[in-house]
Amino acid sequence: GNSVTQMEGPVTLSEEAFLTINCTYTATGYPSLFWYVQYPGEGLQLLLKATKADDKGSNKGFEATYRKETTSFHLEKGSVQVSDSAVYFCALTVGGSQGNLIFGKGTKLSVKP
């Protein structure tokens, strides 16, 4: 079946530290990959996406590269800010599910000043 596994949190970093949140997937088809972010008290927002192998999605200083050979889509940011504190969800869609998102469990990030 289709599934997403992401590193468990919480992750606590100091401001300006480097961030990596690991995400790996299993898919029966050829998935599109997403990172969604949920800030405290707000709804899920799309952070970035990649729709084919070797694509790099980027937004707000965050990046993730679609690695088909390792079935991974790790999220990175070179220098985190306190405002990046949120829960981050890795997700995928595959053709057979007609766009239905399959999410990982989420990783809570806390950035301390």
Add this chain to the structure above:
Amino acid sequence: EAGVVQSPRYKIIEKKQPVAFWCNPISGHNTLYWYLQNLGQGPELLIRYENEEAVDDSQLPKDRFSAERLKGVDSTLKIQPAELGDSAVYLCASSTSGLVGNEQFFGPGTRLTVL
């Protein structure tokens, strides 16, 4: 442009009572999704609509859950009767189409507590 609107934001009920959640998607979005998010978990799809047609309701527990999108715009999700295990956040999302890779826009969710 207004985002996805959901109401109520919070609901507390006793078990065996009915409850309903309402969602108004972004104008022009034909595809509407209801997701269930348990504490510490990612959202899981309950039902997906293309206009007024439920095209994927395979994960909807039909013995107690029902949903409708009568005019292809706003939607209501109902639980009757509610059980303790239904305590969760119910998310609504919409997109211009259900195609793979298309962005889904999420509402703030309704947090349900069943006592």
